[in-house]
Amino acid sequence: MVENRKAQAPCVGDAASGSNSKIMPCPDTRPPQFKPLTCDTDDEKNFPFVEVLGPDKTAKRFALGTRASFAVERFNKKLVDAVRPVVCVQAYKEGEDPVEFGPDAPLISKCTWDLRVVQEAPFEPIGVGDKIPNGELSYLDDDGKLQAHCIHDLVREKRVVIFGIPGAFTPTCSVKHVPGFLQRAEEIMDRGVKEIICVTVNDPFVVKEWEKTFPNNKHIKFLCDGSATWTKKIGLELDLIDRGMGIRSRRYCLLVDDTVVKIANIEEAGGLEVSTADRIMQDLETSKGS
Structure with a gap:
């Protein structure tokens, strides 16, 4: 978008000084107003750029021909990393209906472009050689306060085992999966593993109570992905909606x-x-794993 700001001219005259100059009012100092850049703006014709309105509603300029998907990355890299969006782009002029394009559309018009996330593209299941995506996993500390871990902080410059389960208190997870790691945790860590993390698609309050059912646990860190946000990023979500359990984890x-x-x-x-x-x-x- 183009920012229209009135010139900040100095006030002329000063009643206290006794000057004979005519006192002029100070210019309007209200915040600048924004409006879409239209294709017909004469004063922009000599500049080979387009104005783009991003998903976070801020505006940036990009060279003519820039791909829409590139623009989205530059606007909000965190958003792209978080949800891997399918991007719908619109070019529009004031008073006209927008024209929609796909994410690889070149920004070749001096219209205003509006980038919108219209759906989440499914992720491929994570595999050997892939870099683990970043994100946050939550938990309740010993004082009952909600905390969060940055995943890259947990796995950077060390070996970590992460195992995922569909949900707390489910029979297989509670009777077999977690107990197996409890029994062999020290052996695993003797092989150079610094952390063992259990990730479950539950809220931290449920998981805190579930963790109490394993009183002998010394090595497993129980972390929550309550909305399956990170689980989707690694492509391992499990649709259990038909069973009344929502989206869980494989x-x-x-x-x-x-x-x-x-x-x-x-x-x-x-x-x-x-x-x-x-x-x-x-x-x-x-x-x-070497």
């Missing part, structure tokens, strides 16, 4: 070394076979 176990996935054991169905503590221990012993 069972998986990842070995992450300095943000890069070295082992990705992901369950294809509802069973518990490849994402167990026994399996990750076997992989570590055979140096699969």
Whole structure:
């Protein structure tokens, strides 16, 4: 958008000074007003750029021919990393209906472009060699206060095992999956693993109560992805809406070394076979994760 600001001319004359100059009012100092840049703006014709209104409603200028998807990245990299959006772009003139284009459309018109996120594209399941996406996982501390961990802070410059479960208090998770990691936690950490993290799609209050059912736990960090935001980013969400459980997580176990996935054991169905503590221990012993 173009910013229209009135010139800040000095006030002329001063009643206290006795000057004979005519006293002129100071200019209007209200905040600048914004309006769309139209294709017909004469004073912009000599400048090869387009004005783009981004998803966060701020405006930036881009060279003619810039791809819309590139513009979105520059506008809000955090948004792109978070949801991998499918982008719908619109070119519009005041008084006319907008024309829509896909994310690879070149910004070739001096109209105003409006970039909108219209849907989330599904992510491919994470695999060996992929960099773990960043995000936040929450938990309740010992004082009952809500806290959050940045995922990259948890996995940067160290080896970490992350295993995911559909939800707290579910039978398989409570009776088999988590107990398996409790039993073999020290062996796993003896193989150079600094953290063992259990990620579940539940709110922190539920998970805090669930964690209390494992009083002998010393090594597993229970973290929450309540809305499955991060779980979707690694492509491992599980649709259990028909069962009244909403979006959950597939069972998986990842070995992450300095943000890069070295082992990705992901369950294809509802069973518990490849994402167990026994399996990750076997992989570590055979140096699969080196």
